[in-house]
Amino acid sequence: MKKVAMSLLVMALSFTGAYAQRNTVLVYGSLGATSHKQVNGTKTNTFSFSPAVGYQFDDNWTAGLTLTTESTNVQTSLGKAKTSAFAVGPFIRYAVPLSDIFALYGQFNADVLSGKVGDVNTNGFRGTFFPAIGVNMKNGFALNFGFGGLSFASQKAKGDSESTTDFNLNFGTGASFGISKNF
Template identity: 35%
Template sequence: MKELLLTVALFVATITNAQKGSILLSGNIGFTSEKIGDDKSTNFEFSPKIGYQFGDNWTVGVEGAIATLNTKGSEKTENYKTGGFVRYSADISDLFSFYTDLGAGYQNSSSNNAKGVYASLEPGLYINIKRGLALNFSIGGINYDNIDGTNSPRKERFAFDFGKSFNIGISKNFGL
């Protein structure tokens, strides 16, 4: 029941405090560490976005991500993503907004010179701290990606992972 209420609250709140004609800077930083038996892996990711808010509720822009994966006994893997996004946002109050990002683009990985595409739909909650500075929270979304490398089979992934991940980011609106 708690998950259902949280999901409903996020959907009701999917609106950022967009200001027509302003620039949005946003980003997330993530870290994961996993140990299974003697095997250990760590993952670090930085994913910035910059967009132009052309309406009271709409933003369009570019996004990217840089991630490194270190696995004990294997070489370090670096992954890159670059693409575009569209954001719809709506105010719930002066403090809270709800937003949904739809993004798509190109990705590559240093392991086996792999390349592919990705697409994602991710709702989130925006909490206005002060003068366009905000904290962003999301709990997953719908994701698709594929990647194909030399000497490795094509990999495709579809994920519906609401409630299985938790992301915190920061954003800032700059008036023009």
Template identity: 40%
Template sequence: MKKLLVAVVILFTTIASAQKNSILLGGNVGFSSEKIGESKLENFEFSPKVGYQFADQWTAGVEGSIVNVKTKGTDTTEKYKIGGFVRYTVPLSDVFSVFGDLGAGYQSTNVNDAKGMYVSLTPALFINMKRGFGLNFSIGGINYDNLDGKNDPRQERFGFNFGKTLNIGISKNFGL
């Protein structure tokens, strides 16, 4: 049942853009693999967003993230995030726009039942393909998160990763 639900969410979230009084559906899917000697790490992430564009340049909505990390020889780590976001968009032409997403919310992981919060700021480029379909590109951002586990000390992370990551997403706006 979980796989079916994830498949339906992926179908609907791979489609999002920017028009007043419209619904924005979008998201990212990511995968990475790292092998050092006999050690192997695989990371899969699915991050959907659903928002409402209430003004010409402003969108507000809900975002989430499911991360699955597999390390050879150890248990699988699962991380979940749910929160809200605000997006400010500046059109450069009929084809190109730039936007910034500010997101914040709750996160948890199955490692020591850790729970905490996150905040992120991500600038990005939107390319309008046709009929509200578009591609979103970002090359990093600024983020902060913390986690408190039952038997672990509090973890806090601050990241500034411009130029170290590349995210590509597909989006679609649905007019109301």
């Protein structure tokens, strides 16, 4: 029964709003699980959960808070390794209706990062921008299509003098699909 309740919660959090409607609440999120087993016997399992909530204070603008947690377990013939990551931060979204059916929106997330790789703690920040298109269906439901984004992250392990930085630009190479409902 707990699995069914959790599944329903995850499905509810996976809804994303494409059209900003003044004085409404936007709830969205994602859930991910992967498992890889290689020929050499190495097995990797990853689980991620990323909910967000925002307030649509204008016909075009939404502001809110995102949260992300991820855990990875790697098992090899030499032993086990575990990593965990946590991110939290504000987001801002601007939506532009192109017609009664289509809308274009862009969202920027600014996250504070914290993680652990084995026994080593890491801290940092990340900024992400991504555009998407919403197709209005009926009764506040919409289909959403994302097509990549731009991100920059910087993390530093405790005790290290230098940070690790990542820059990603993947417009047109990453695609996503979602269903939304404005509340």
